[in-house]
Amino acid sequence: MATTPTPLSDQLLTFSPLSTKVQTSLLALALSDALGGPAEFKPRGTFPHISTMQPNRNFNLPPGTWTDDTSMTLCLARAITSPSKPPIPADQAKLYLKWYRAGYLSAIGHCFDIGATTRAALHIWEGAGKKADMAAVQQQVREKLGGRFQAGNGSLMRVLPVGLVYWRDLTVAMEVARATSEVTHPAGMCRDACAVYTLLVGSILGAVARGERMSKAQLLEVLYGYEFQDEELGAVLGRESGFLELPVESVKTSGYVLHTLEAALWVFFQTESFEEGVVRVVNLGDDADTVAAVYGGLAGVWYADELEAEGSLFWTEGVRRWREELVQRKVVEDVAKALWEIQK
Ligand SMILES: [Mg+2]
Secondary structure, three states: OOOOOOOHHHOEOOOOOHHHHHHHHHHHHHHHHHHHHHHOOOOOOOOOOOOOOOOEOOOOEOOOOOOHHHHHHHHHHHHHOOOOOOOOHHHHHHHHHHHHHHOOOOOOOOOOOOOHHHHHHHHHHHHHOOOOOHHHHHHHHHHHHOOHHHOEOOOHHHOHHHHHHHOOOHHHHHHHHHHHHHOOOOOHHHHHHHHHHHHHHHHHHHHHHHOOOOEHHHHHHHHHHOOOOOHHHHHHHOHHHOHHHOOHHHOOOOOEHHHHHHHHHHHHHHOOOHHHHHHHHHOOOOOHHHHHHHHHHHHHHHHOOOOOOOOOOOOOHHHHHHHHHOOOHHHHHHHHHHHHHOOO
16 A cells, blocks of 8 residues: 555546456456455455465365356356347346356356355246246346345446446446346345446446546545435445545455445555555455455456556556466456447
8 A cells, every 4th residue: 555645536547448448347357356266255364465366275276266256247248248238137147047057157167156145046047947927037036035134245246247338328327237136136235236336337437438537536426426225325335424434444345235345445445556456355355256356347447457558557567467377367358358349
C-alpha cells in the first residue's frame, strides 16, 4: 500500500480501448480466483501471506488453477454470446449443468467445487427435464431458494459478463443482472448485489466509451446514487454507512453475499493497483477465491491496460507472472474474445 493514500478524486480510470477493458477484466477475474483458491476456507491470519500462485491444497490442484467462480462466469458469458438475447434462464441453467456434470469450461476437465445454493438450484433445473415449463421451474427455484438464508455469493461471483456486454443501457443491464441471479440465487439481496455490481462495471465502461477520465470518487457516487431494493444491503453500502472507513477486523469475507460485496468494494477503494488489491483481498481468507473474483472483475475493468503499457496499474510484475502461470488461460481468453466480438 502507498504510504500516503492518493485521494479517491485523484485516482483516475486507466485509459485503454474498450476491447482491452472487456477482455482483460475476465482474465483479471480468473487470476484473482486462482490466487485466492488456496486461501479458501482458511480463517484470516492462519496461513502464510499469499502473493504468488500457490498449489490449491483444498482440492489438490496445481498453482494457477481457477475454480467455480471463473467456470460459472465463463458459462454465463457463453450464454450471453448465444443467439437468445438477453440470455434466457433455461439456457444459463443448461450451461451451468454442463459444467457441473461434464466439466465444460472448467480448469481441469471436471467440476471439483460447487456452492450449496447453486447445487440445489441446478438439481431443480436438472430434475425438471427438457420438456418442462421453464417459467414454472424458475418459480420453483424462487420458492425453494429465495429466502434470506440462501443469500450466498454464487450469482454475484459470475455476473461480470452482464456489465461487460449490456453497459450501453444501464437500466437494461441491471434488469438482466437481476434475472441472471434468479437462475440459482433468487433472494432479493443477491439480485440487488448483482444489479449494483453491474451498474459499477457498466458505468466504468460508459466512461471509457465517452473518453472520460472518471475518478474513484465519481465511481463511489455511482454506488451511493444506486437505489437499493434490499434495505440491509443499502444500509451496509449506502452513503451513510461509512463502510470505507471500517477497520479490517470488521470486514468479513464469508460466502454471505453482503459480506462478499462489501469486502470486495472495500478493498477496491482502499488500494491503488490491481495487484495491491488482489493480494490484500486473498489474504483476508475465508471465501477468499470468490471475494477475490468479485474484486478482480471490477478492478479489472478499472485498471485494465495494454500488456505493453508503461507504468501500468494492471500489468505490474506480479500480475505478469500470474498470467504466465494461469492454468488453461486460452479457455478464458477465447470466451473473453467472443464477449467482445458480439458487440463490435
Ligand atoms: Mg471458488
